[in-house]
Amino acid sequence: MVGVAVIGAGYWGPNLVRNIQATPQFHLKTLCDLDVERAKAVLGRYSTVHATSSLAETLADPLVEAVAIATPAATHLEVALAALESGKHVLVEKPLASSYEDGLKLVTAADERGLTLMLDHTFCYTPVVRRLRQLVQDGELGDIQYVDSVRINLGIVQPDIDVLWDLAPHDLSILDSILPKDVTPVAVAALGTDPHQLGRACVAYISVRLSNDAIAHAHVNWLSPTKIRSTIIGGSRRTAVWNDLDPTQPLAVYDRGVDWSDDPVQRQVSYRVGDMVAPALPTGEALRGVMAEFAGAITEKRVPLTDGRSGLRVLAQLEAASASLAAGGVFVPVNGGSV
Amino acid sequence: MVGVAVIGAGYWGPNLVRNIQATPQFHLKTLCDLDVERAKAVLGRYSTVHATSSLAETLADPLVEAVAIATPAATHLEVALAALESGKHVLVEKPLASSYEDGLKLVTAADERGLTLMLDHTFCYTPVVRRLRQLVQDGELGDIQYVDSVRINLGIVQPDIDVLWDLAPHDLSILDSILPKDVTPVAVAALGTDPHQLGRACVAYISVRLSNDAIAHAHVNWLSPTKIRSTIIGGSRRTAVWNDLDPTQPLAVYDRGVDWSDDPVQRQVSYRVGDMVAPALPTGEALRGVMAEFAGAITEKRVPLTDGRSGLRVLAQLEAASASLAAGGVFVPVNGGSV
Amino acid sequence: MVGVAVIGAGYWGPNLVRNIQATPQFHLKTLCDLDVERAKAVLGRYSTVHATSSLAETLADPLVEAVAIATPAATHLEVALAALESGKHVLVEKPLASSYEDGLKLVTAADERGLTLMLDHTFCYTPVVRRLRQLVQDGELGDIQYVDSVRINLGIVQPDIDVLWDLAPHDLSILDSILPKDVTPVAVAALGTDPHQLGRACVAYISVRLSNDAIAHAHVNWLSPTKIRSTIIGGSRRTAVWNDLDPTQPLAVYDRGVDWSDDPVQRQVSYRVGDMVAPALPTGEALRGVMAEFAGAITEKRVPLTDGRSGLRVLAQLEAASASLAAGGVFVPVNGGSV
Amino acid sequence: MVGVAVIGAGYWGPNLVRNIQATPQFHLKTLCDLDVERAKAVLGRYSTVHATSSLAETLADPLVEAVAIATPAATHLEVALAALESGKHVLVEKPLASSYEDGLKLVTAADERGLTLMLDHTFCYTPVVRRLRQLVQDGELGDIQYVDSVRINLGIVQPDIDVLWDLAPHDLSILDSILPKDVTPVAVAALGTDPHQLGRACVAYISVRLSNDAIAHAHVNWLSPTKIRSTIIGGSRRTAVWNDLDPTQPLAVYDRGVDWSDDPVQRQVSYRVGDMVAPALPTGEALRGVMAEFAGAITEKRVPLTDGRSGLRVLAQLEAASASLAAGGVFVPVNGGSV
Structure with a gap:
C-alpha cells in the first residue's frame, strides 16, 4: 500500500479523503490543513487518520509517498513543488497552477525526479x-x-x-x-x-x-x-x-x-x-477512478491518463x-x- | 373587412393563408405563387380563394388592400416595394430584406405613402x-x-x-x-x-x-x-x-x-x-396575434409592434x-x- | 372518389372535416349538425362544402356514400343505424355505442349489408x-x-x-x-x-x-x-x-x-x-391514417384494422x-x- | 451523548452508520452483524468503532443506550424485542415487523418500559x-x-x-x-x-x-x-x-x-x-433528520414523528x-x- 496525505480540507478535500480511504492500494496517513480544526472536523470523531496543520511535517514523513492537493489554485505551485522536491508523487486539483509558466515548472520538476504528476480532472x-x-x-x-x-x-x-x-x-x-x-x-x-x-x-x-x-x-x-x-x-x-x-x-x-x-x-x-x-x-463514482489511476500510475511507473501535460494544455x-x-x-x- | 393577398405558397405561406382566413377583420382574396399549381394545392379542393401566378394581377386588384409576403428573402425588396408602390399595406417574413440598405428603402417607401409595413416576427x-x-x-x-x-x-x-x-x-x-x-x-x-x-x-x-x-x-x-x-x-x-x-x-x-x-x-x-x-x-397560435396586430395597425392607422424599423434593427x-x-x-x- | 358527410361539428368534428378534405380518395360533400350555424362556422367563410342541420337530407344524398359520425356517444346507435340502413359506410367516434348490446346491433346491421363499420380509434x-x-x-x-x-x-x-x-x-x-x-x-x-x-x-x-x-x-x-x-x-x-x-x-x-x-x-x-x-x-397526423384506412376498407372491400368488432371488444x-x-x-x- | 449500536451491516446499515456518526447527540459504539467481516468492511480500515457478531454482547453493553436495527424484516420482532427488553431505545427499518400482531408486541413492550420505539420512515x-x-x-x-x-x-x-x-x-x-x-x-x-x-x-x-x-x-x-x-x-x-x-x-x-x-x-x-x-x-439528507428526531425523542422523552404506532398503521x-x-x-x- 502507498501511504498518502491529503493537503487541504476545504470544499473538495473531504471527497479526496473518502475516496482514498476506499482505495485498497492506498493508506491515508495524514490530512493537512492550515486550520487543523477543520481537518479534524472532516475526519470526524471516529477516525484513526492523523490531522495536522504543518505541511513541512507532512512532507517530512517517509511513510507518505504521495500527496493529493486540494488547496486554492494560487498555492498549487508552492505546495506541489515542495511535495515533488520531497520526493512525493502528486495529484493536484484543476487547474494545475495559476499560469502556464508555473505549470511547466511542476511538470519539469516531476520529470526530473521520475515522479507521477497527475491532474484530478474528475470528469x-x-x-x-x-x-x-x-x-x-x-x-x-x-x-x-x-x-x-x-x-x-x-x-x-x-x-x-x-x-x-x-x-x-x-x-x-x-x-x-x-x-x-x-x-x-x-x-x-x-x-x-x-x-x-x-x-x-x-x-x-x-x-x-x-x-x-x-x-x-x-x-x-x-x-x-x-x-x-x-x-x-x-x-x-x-x-x-x-x-x-x-x-x-x-x-x-x-x-x-x-x-x-x-x-x-x-x-x-x-x-x-x-x-x-x-x-x-x-x-460508480468518478473520483474512485481517479484514485485507481493515480495508484496505478505510481505502482506501475506509467504516465497517467490526465498527466501534468494535460494540465498544461488546459492552462x-x-x-x-x-x-x-x-x-x-x-x-x-x-x-x-x-x- | 380588409382584402388581403398572400404572396408565396412555400414553407410558410400555408400558415399565413390559414391564419388570415381565421381573422375576422380580413378577407383573403388571392394566393399568388410563381407555381400556380402549388398555390392551388395549398388552398385545396374546397376553397373559394383565387389562385394566380401573376404578381402584377394580384397587385392590380383594387380589392386587395394588403399583402402578406412569404417569398425567399432575396426577393423581399422587389416584391414588397412593388406592393407598397401599388398602395398596399405589407406584412413581410423575416428578414425584412437582404441588406440594411434594401430594408431602409422599404421603410422609406412605406413612410412616404403612409402605409403599414410590418414584420412577421411571429415569436x-x-x-x-x-x-x-x-x-x-x-x-x-x-x-x-x-x-x-x-x-x-x-x-x-x-x-x-x-x-x-x-x-x-x-x-x-x-x-x-x-x-x-x-x-x-x-x-x-x-x-x-x-x-x-x-x-x-x-x-x-x-x-x-x-x-x-x-x-x-x-x-x-x-x-x-x-x-x-x-x-x-x-x-x-x-x-x-x-x-x-x-x-x-x-x-x-x-x-x-x-x-x-x-x-x-x-x-x-x-x-x-x-x-x-x-x-x-x-x-393560442402566435400567428393569430400577428394577424390581429396587422389588421389593427391598418384600420387604426397606428404603428404595429413589429414595424419596419424593428426589421431594420435586426438587419x-x-x-x-x-x-x-x-x-x-x-x-x-x-x-x-x-x- | 368516395363522397363523404361528417355528422357532428362539435369538439372532434372539425378534425374529421380537415382530414377528410386532405384525403385524396374522399370528397367531402356535407357537414351536418343540429346547429347549422356551428357547422358553417367550422367550414369557415371560404368553403364550398354544404352545411345542413338535416340528418335525413344528408343520408338521402346518393352522392354521400360514407359518413363519419362525431356526435355524443348516446346518439351513436340511432345515427349510425340510420346511416347503415341508408346504405352508407360508417366511421364512428369511440365508443361504438352506449352499451355492448347497442354496439352489437350496429355490427350486425353492417354485416348484413356488407358495409364498412369502422371505429375512429385514432391512437x-x-x-x-x-x-x-x-x-x-x-x-x-x-x-x-x-x-x-x-x-x-x-x-x-x-x-x-x-x-x-x-x-x-x-x-x-x-x-x-x-x-x-x-x-x-x-x-x-x-x-x-x-x-x-x-x-x-x-x-x-x-x-x-x-x-x-x-x-x-x-x-x-x-x-x-x-x-x-x-x-x-x-x-x-x-x-x-x-x-x-x-x-x-x-x-x-x-x-x-x-x-x-x-x-x-x-x-x-x-x-x-x-x-x-x-x-x-x-x-404525420394519426387521423390521416384513420382516413386512409377507412377509404381503403371501402374501396378494397376489406375489414379495417379497427372494425366494429374492435369497438365491441372495448365496449x-x-x-x-x-x-x-x-x-x-x-x-x-x-x-x-x-x- | 447517547451511545448507539447499529445492528445489521447489509444494504441499509452503512447509511445508518454514516448518519449516526454525523449526529452530534449520538456516539456510535458498535456495529453488529452476524458476519463480522461485513461489519468491519462497512466501518473501513480507519475507524475506531467496535465490530462484533454478537447481539448479546451488544445489548449487554451499558454504554449502548439505543440501537438502530437494519436486519431483514422477519427478524425485527426478535431483535427489537431483545433490545427493548435490555432497556434500549429502538429505531427500526420499515416494516416494523412481519405482522400487525408482532408489531403490536413491540409497541406494547416499548410502552411498558417507557422506551422510544421509532420507525425509520426516511421519506x-x-x-x-x-x-x-x-x-x-x-x-x-x-x-x-x-x-x-x-x-x-x-x-x-x-x-x-x-x-x-x-x-x-x-x-x-x-x-x-x-x-x-x-x-x-x-x-x-x-x-x-x-x-x-x-x-x-x-x-x-x-x-x-x-x-x-x-x-x-x-x-x-x-x-x-x-x-x-x-x-x-x-x-x-x-x-x-x-x-x-x-x-x-x-x-x-x-x-x-x-x-x-x-x-x-x-x-x-x-x-x-x-x-x-x-x-x-x-x-440535506433525510436520514440526518431521522437521526435528529430519534435523538430528540430519547433526550426529550417525547413521542417521535414516526413512532411505533405509525409503523402499526402501515402494517x-x-x-x-x-x-x-x-x-x-x-x-x-x-x-x-x-x-
Whole structure:
C-alpha cells in the first residue's frame, strides 16, 4: 500500500479523503490543513487518520509517498513543488497552477525526479467520458464537427478567479481527453460579462478553434438559477449528447444528421433520421477512478491518463481565453510550442 | 373587412393563408405563387380563394388592400416595394430584406405613402414573449444582466443564407421586443463552423453587446439531432427561463440569484434561493396575434409592434454579425445611426 | 372518389372535416349538425362544402356514400343505424355505442349489408402504436408481462359519462390493437372517486386481467393539473415505454429487466442492463391514417384494422369496468361470448 | 451523548452508520452483524468503532443506550424485542415487523418500559414531505381528493417479501405522515402480477379507500426499466406534484383544477388555471433528520414523528393489501381497532 496525505480540507478535500480511504492500494496517513480544526472536523470523531496543520511535517514523513492537493489554485505551485522536491508523487486539483509558466515548472520538476504528476480532472474518469473517448477513437462519431457545452448553475462566486478559470477547465479537460490525436486546439476566443462589477466575469463564453476548423464552445455561468450540464459532440457520422444531470441515461448517441454527396459539382444534401441509442454504462463514482489511476500510475511507473501535460494544455487554453477576454473577443493562438 | 393577398405558397405561406382566413377583420382574396399549381394545392379542393401566378394581377386588384409576403428573402425588396408602390399595406417574413440598405428603402417607401409595413416576427406574439416584455417593463426582472438563447435542431440547410441569417432573426427580434428602451445593441460578434464546406456556416454563435454591458448570446445550429429552443433572461432581481418546447409550462420565473451589498469597500455576496413561479399563460397560435396586430395597425392607422424599423434593427445586427464572422470574431459596431 | 358527410361539428368534428378534405380518395360533400350555424362556422367563410342541420337530407344524398359520425356517444346507435340502413359506410367516434348490446346491433346491421363499420380509434394509427404492434408480433418484447398506462390531465368533465368511458377507450383500443392473438382480456376491475359528488367518477383506475395472467392497468383522471400520457409495455425480453407528449422521441425500447433461470429447483435471478433504443419513426397526423384506412376498407372491400368488432371488444371491457365499479372493485368477467 | 449500536451491516446499515456518526447527540459504539467481516468492511480500515457478531454482547453493553436495527424484516420482532427488553431505545427499518400482531408486541413492550420505539420512515423526513404535511395542515391544498403514487424501477427482487411489502411502506408511511387527523384509511384493495411465477407479485397496485371517500393509489414495480418516483396529491384548492428524481425542483404546487358551484340545483363546473409555484426547499439528507428526531425523542422523552404506532398503521394496511391480493382485489377493511 502507498501511504498518502491529503493537503487541504476545504470544499473538495473531504471527497479526496473518502475516496482514498476506499482505495485498497492506498493508506491515508495524514490530512493537512492550515486550520487543523477543520481537518479534524472532516475526519470526524471516529477516525484513526492523523490531522495536522504543518505541511513541512507532512512532507517530512517517509511513510507518505504521495500527496493529493486540494488547496486554492494560487498555492498549487508552492505546495506541489515542495511535495515533488520531497520526493512525493502528486495529484493536484484543476487547474494545475495559476499560469502556464508555473505549470511547466511542476511538470519539469516531476520529470526530473521520475515522479507521477497527475491532474484530478474528475470528469475524465466518468463512464460517459470514457465511452465518448472510445466512440471517437473507434470512428463511431466520424469527424468531429462541433462540440457545444453548457455548464451553468447558481454557483459559488470565487474570490480570486473568474468563471472561466473556475468552470471551463472541466470542459477543456474533457475535450483534451476525447479529441483524436490529430485534432488539436489552435486558438481561443472568449467573452464575458461582469454585471456586479467585480473585475471578473460571472458569465462567459469560450470558443476553441480546433485544427480541423471545428469549434468547441462552452457557456459557463455562476448566475443561472437553473442547473444545466450538457455537452453535444457533433460528428459527421453520429452525434453524442451528454446530459450529466440525468443519472439513469446520461448519454445518447444519435444516428441523425445531414449528409452531403461527395460530388464536387452537384453537391446534394440528404438527411439521415436513424435511431437513437442510449448505451448502458457502468455506474460508480468518478473520483474512485481517479484514485485507481493515480495508484496505478505510481505502482506501475506509467504516465497517467490526465498527466501534468494535460494540465498544461488546459492552462495554455485558459491563458489564451484570458488574453482574448482582455482583447475584446478575438481569437488568440494557444501556446503549445513546448508541450 | 380588409382584402388581403398572400404572396408565396412555400414553407410558410400555408400558415399565413390559414391564419388570415381565421381573422375576422380580413378577407383573403388571392394566393399568388410563381407555381400556380402549388398555390392551388395549398388552398385545396374546397376553397373559394383565387389562385394566380401573376404578381402584377394580384397587385392590380383594387380589392386587395394588403399583402402578406412569404417569398425567399432575396426577393423581399422587389416584391414588397412593388406592393407598397401599388398602395398596399405589407406584412413581410423575416428578414425584412437582404441588406440594411434594401430594408431602409422599404421603410422609406412605406413612410412616404403612409402605409403599414410590418414584420412577421411571429415569436414576438407568443404569450411568453408578451409576458417577458411585461416582466422587463414592470421591473420584475430588474436590470438585464445576460440573455442566453439556444435554437438548435436538425434543420433545413438553406441554399442561399447561413444559419445566422436563417435562425438568429428569431432571437434578435425577440430581444428587440423585450429590451427596455434605454438598453440597445451596440456591437455584435459572431463565429461559426462550416463542416461541409458549403461556404456558409451551419453552426454559429452570435453575441450582442448591449449598451449596459450585458451580453445577449445565441447558439444557432442546423446540425443538432436534438431540438432545443430555450432562452434565459438573467436579471438582477429575477431570472426568466423560457423553454419553447414545453407546451404546458413554457415560462419559469426564478427568484434565485446572487446579490451584492452596495457598500463599495466591503462588497459581500449573498445568495437568494426563493420560489420558482410558472405563470399561467393564455393559449393560442402566435400567428393569430400577428394577424390581429396587422389588421389593427391598418384600420387604426397606428404603428404595429413589429414595424419596419424593428426589421431594420435586426438587419443591422445581422450585417454586423456577418462582418464579424468574416473578420474572425471581433465585435463589430451595429449600424444604427439612421434608424 | 368516395363522397363523404361528417355528422357532428362539435369538439372532434372539425378534425374529421380537415382530414377528410386532405384525403385524396374522399370528397367531402356535407357537414351536418343540429346547429347549422356551428357547422358553417367550422367550414369557415371560404368553403364550398354544404352545411345542413338535416340528418335525413344528408343520408338521402346518393352522392354521400360514407359518413363519419362525431356526435355524443348516446346518439351513436340511432345515427349510425340510420346511416347503415341508408346504405352508407360508417366511421364512428369511440365508443361504438352506449352499451355492448347497442354496439352489437350496429355490427350486425353492417354485416348484413356488407358495409364498412369502422371505429375512429385514432391512437391505433399513430406511428408508435403501429411500431408497438410490430414489436409484439415479431417477438421483440417477448411475452407481455404487464401494461401500465397513465392518461391524466385537467380535462373536460363530461356531462353524461364518467372518466372511464371518456378516456379508457383510448387505452383499451390501443391494447386491443397490440396484443398478440392468443392473449385476450378475461376480467376487469375498476375503482374510482367522485370528489364533487356528481354521481360519476372523475379519477379512476381500471385493471384488465389478461388470459396469460398479466395485468393491463390504466389511471384515467380529469382533475390532474399536469398532463401525462404514457404507456409501459413490460415484456419478458424487452420493455417499451411510450411518452405521447414527447414529439421528438415518443418511444423507447429498453433491453433491461430481470431474467430467471429455467431450472425449476435452483431458480436464480439475474439482471439485464442493456442499451435503450429510441427508434426513428415516421411523422404525420394519426387521423390521416384513420382516413386512409377507412377509404381503403371501402374501396378494397376489406375489414379495417379497427372494425366494429374492435369497438365491441372495448365496449365489453367498459361494461365490465362499470359493473366492477358498482360492485366495489372486484374483477368482473368480460362478455366476449358472441364476438 | 447517547451511545448507539447499529445492528445489521447489509444494504441499509452503512447509511445508518454514516448518519449516526454525523449526529452530534449520538456516539456510535458498535456495529453488529452476524458476519463480522461485513461489519468491519462497512466501518473501513480507519475507524475506531467496535465490530462484533454478537447481539448479546451488544445489548449487554451499558454504554449502548439505543440501537438502530437494519436486519431483514422477519427478524425485527426478535431483535427489537431483545433490545427493548435490555432497556434500549429502538429505531427500526420499515416494516416494523412481519405482522400487525408482532408489531403490536413491540409497541406494547416499548410502552411498558417507557422506551422510544421509532420507525425509520426516511421519506417522512425529506423537505418535500415536511412541506406537504404543512400544506395539508394549513389548508393550502383544501380537501384531499386523491393521492396517486408511482414507485417503479428495475429493483432488487426480494427473496422473502413481495413488491407491496417492499415498496408500498414508503407510500403508506408518507400518506400516514401527511393526512389530516380526521381522514383515515378504512379499506385496502390490491392486485398484482407474478410473471416469473415466484409465488409473489413483482408488479402491484394498491388502493387505499380513505374515510372521506378519496382514494390513495400506488403503483409499485420491480420490473420497470425506467425509474419513476412521483406522487400527486389532488386537493380541492390546489394540487401538489412531487417528483423525487428531480433534485433541483422536486415539488410543484398547482393552482389549477375544477371548481363546482355549491348551488345544489344548478351545479356548474368551472376551471381554474392559475400559476404553478415550485417552492424553495432546504437541502440535506433525510436520514440526518431521522437521526435528529430519534435523538430528540430519547433526550426529550417525547413521542417521535414516526413512532411505533405509525409503523402499526402501515402494517395494518399491508396486511389488508395481502388479504385483498389473495381474495382477488376486493376492498378489505383496515385493522385499526386497537391502535
